[in-house]
Amino acid sequence: MKYIIIAIAGFVLSGVVVQAQDFPPQHPIVPTFGGIYDIPEVRKKPDTTLTYQIVIDVTQGAEEYDQLNPALNNIARMLNLHGLGGVPKDKLEVVAVIHSLATPTVLSNEAYNEKFGCDNPNDKLIRALSEAGVSLYVCGQSLLARDFYPQPLHPDITVSISALTVQTEYQLKGYALLKF
DSSP, rough: OOOHHHHHHHHHHHHHHHHHHTTTBSSSSSSSSSOOOOTTTTTOOOOOOOOOEEEEEOOOOOSSTTTHHHHHHHHHHHHHHHHTTOOOOOGEEEEEEEEEEGGGGGGGGHHHHHHHOOOOTTTHHHHHHHHHHHHEEEEEEHHHHHTTTTTTTOOOOOEEEEEHHHHHHHHTTTTTTEEE
8 A cells, every 4th residue: 555655656746746846936027036927727817017016125035045035036037037928027016125134135246255154045036136227225223233234235235224124115106015
């Protein structure tokens, strides 16, 4: 009986692997990061006539300092999903404000290495998000409270007075709020 269960599990898992290989990850807006999958049966796609104004509250940190920040990677996924749905890059106005447990991700590679003993795994992702048109801010209050001020920051990061002021400003401008 045990061998039958193992054989069935192996058969099912091999089917999943074959299926996943039929759908390679796509990166229509942010190369390399935030891979998403084209699903042929999709019937609901984003409205390509809209301009998507989105402010993202980024608070999630990685479990380990040598890991990519999942919240930043989710921003890449969101952009790629809209792109795969036919929304042109110039119709995506995305602002991200980084604070709380995500604050260390904004350090320059040198400062990150000095603080955590490894290169900043988010360095290329931050650059890719910036190149995709995302405005990236870090909360100045979090930098100070978490003892990262005055450390050198990634060159694509802008310091704001606070995450709260960025969020409220962009929400009042009509941006949708997402939290990662």
